[in-house]
Amino acid sequence: MLNKKLVQTMTLILLVIALIGTGAVVYITKYSGQNSKGPTIDDVLKYSVDVSEITTNLASDNYAKMAFKIQTDSKKAKDELTKRDFQVRNIIIEELSEKKAKDLQGKAGKLQLQDALKTKINKVMQDGKVVQVYITESLLQ
Template sequence: MKSKALTIMMITLATITLIGVIALVVILKFSGDEEVKEPTIEEVIEYSVDVPETTTNLMSNDFIRISFKIQTDSKKAKSELEKRNFQVNNIIIEELSELKAAELQGKKGKDLIETKVRDKVNSLMQEGKVEKVYITSMMIQ
């Protein structure tokens, strides 16, 4: 009697373990993060807005001449961003006026302004978001 109960208990335990392992494999296989597909260059261009060249003064009494291309995540976001061009220009001027020429030197400086512009513009957006900000030209005098 004891061996029969022990056998039933072992079979039940093995079955529950097997079901658990199968469920775990299925969950990990099908609910894992989808691979993020990088947009093609055509999509990048289609969803991007050119910000015309802006000239403003820096905190260090230098002048900067800079232009951007802002990549959004959809056509709706692009349309909204085009309507908000005056707000984007305002953000660019405000952010640059708080920086010194030395802070904009090198890759770190360019990454800094790209990140600041992206984050500030994203705080305005309602129909999507800014994926990336590219500096297309920049000159400090």
């Protein structure tokens, strides 16, 4: 009689574990697949702020003309970034003034600038964060 109860209890425990595991697999499969594609282009545009052309001297005897699109993670972040336009422009000018023309040439230089701007702008953000900085215009002279 003890063995029969023990077998029934173990069977019940295994059945519960199997049901929980199946539920977890279904949940993970259903909800993790939505975010793997990333945001749609409409979402990117909805939460992005354009920074108009900035012309500034570089650390070398050159100058740069650049414009940016900055993608945020929410409407609140976009609104905050719009209000912080003067700070964003200041951050960009400061960052560019430390660069030499050779630092901005090529893909690697531009990616480094984008990452540096993202990090520095996120330091001043309070209601969200910058997801990506895109260079929309670039001219080095």
